[in-house]
Amino acid sequence: xLQKIGELVLKLxxxxxxxxxxxxxxxxxxxEAISQHGDLLLLNPRDILGSVFPVLSFSMVNSxxxxxxxxxxxxxxxxxxxxxxxxxxxxxSSGSEGFAERGGADELLQGQxxxxxxxxxxxxxxxxxxxxxxSLKMMVAILEYEPGLTxxxxxxxxLPSFVSFL
Numbered sequence: 001x002l003q004k005i006g007e008l009v010l011k012l013x014x015x016x017x018x019x020x021x022x023x024x025x026x027x028x029x030x031x032e033a034i035s036q037h038g039d040l041l042l043l044n045p046r047d048i049l050g051s052v053f054p055v056l057s058f059s060m061v062n063s064x065x066x067x068x069x070x071x072x073x074x075x076x077x078x079x080x081x082x083x084x085x086x087x088x089x090x091x092x093s094s095g096s097e098g099f100a101e102r103g104g105a106d107e108l109l110q111g112q113x114x115x116x117x118x119x120x121x122x123x124x125x126x127x128x129x130x131x132x133x134x135s136l137k138m139m140v141a142i143l144e145y146e147p148g149l150t151x152x153x154x155x156x157x158x159l160p161s162f163v164s165f166l
Contacts, residue, residue, distance in 0.1 A: 028071050031056075035075040041082055045105035048079065049112055057116035060131070061123045069127060073134040080117070080138045083109050084145050113142055118152055125161045136162065 031052065034040050041048060053076065060072035117138060124135035139162070143150055153159065 024068065028068070028075075032071065032075055035078045035082075038082055041079060042086070045083070045086075046108060049083070049105060049108040053079070053112045054116055057112070057120055061120045066128055070131055070134075073124065073131045076117070077134040077138045080113075081141050084141050110146070113146070113149070114152070117142070118149070118156065121153075121158055122156060122161075125158065 034048070034052075056072045056076040056079075060069050060076060063069050063072065121135055121139065125132045127135075139153065139158075143153065153162075
């Protein structure tokens with residue numbers, strides 16, 4: 001299950017380097033494939049938002065490997081950019097019917113944004129390229145659909161960082 005994959009990623013932070021790298025590559029390939037297939041993301045939003053999002057958020061900030069931080073930021077960005085229109089809708093339409101009905105996935109996405117993504121932003125914006133760009137891409141999309149989070153972003157002191165990328 002997706003929850004087990006998430007747990008495996010967290011356990012792979014320590015151990016024999018060669019074995020960990022090989023297993024981590026395989027697991028991240030699976031997660032990357034999932035992140036690029038909307039039908040899979042829509043099929044199990046609670047599992048992905050509840051298990052995979054927190055793991056990717058943790059890995060993109062806490063991993064010692066720049067490659068792992070990059071892949072985690074990229075996959076999380078891809079998933080956020082997919083789920084936001086499903087929850088909030090696009091210009092002139094509402095979110096996907098049934099998405100919100102799948103066990104409160106909309107509240108789970110909003111919770112993950114507040115609990116996992118926003119607190120990670122200060123560290124992500126000073127990380128090596130291209131991680132800050134993925135962070136900015138996520139934040140722009142999030143703030144476009146949820147302008148109420150602007151105050152939270154300002155409270156984190158991130159506005160000067162955003163302006164410095166312009």
